[in-house]
Amino acid sequence: MKGVTKAANAVGRTDREPSRQRYPVLVVRMIPGCYQYREVPRNLVDEEEMISHALATSSKLGLRACLVLGPRRAWYCESDGSRQFSDQPPSGGSVVGLGGEFVCADGKVRKESPCGPIVGRAPSEAEGR
Secondary structure, three states, X not given: OOOOOOOOOOOOOOOOOOOHHHOOEEEEEEEOOEEEEEEOOOOXXXXXXXXXXXXXXXXXXXXXXXXXXXXXXXXXXXXXXXXXXXXXXOOOXXXXXXXXXXXXXXXXXXXXXXXXXXXOOOOOHHHOO
């Protein structure tokens, strides 16, 4: 998990912003307070292409997503196709690992969700989970 904050690596930091070296990053909101970081495909270099990817991911999963382009540059994308620019990327909460583990604000890794049941559709193995 290179490039994600130490909290996401379960060593105790409380911030949830991706490190600068990892922009752009797609942050998917599983439920309020629980997020999953996803890499943006490297072949997407244009901002509009990245936003389109974020919108498609949001729609496919039925979940809110945020394309974070920098510490003060983010596009919030809804599953209905709407988008909103913000200078405040998501922060706080727990990080849901791609393997289903949860990295919580206290830095501990848990198998069960500390946030309650997850809504939306989890990606299948065929979708590159």
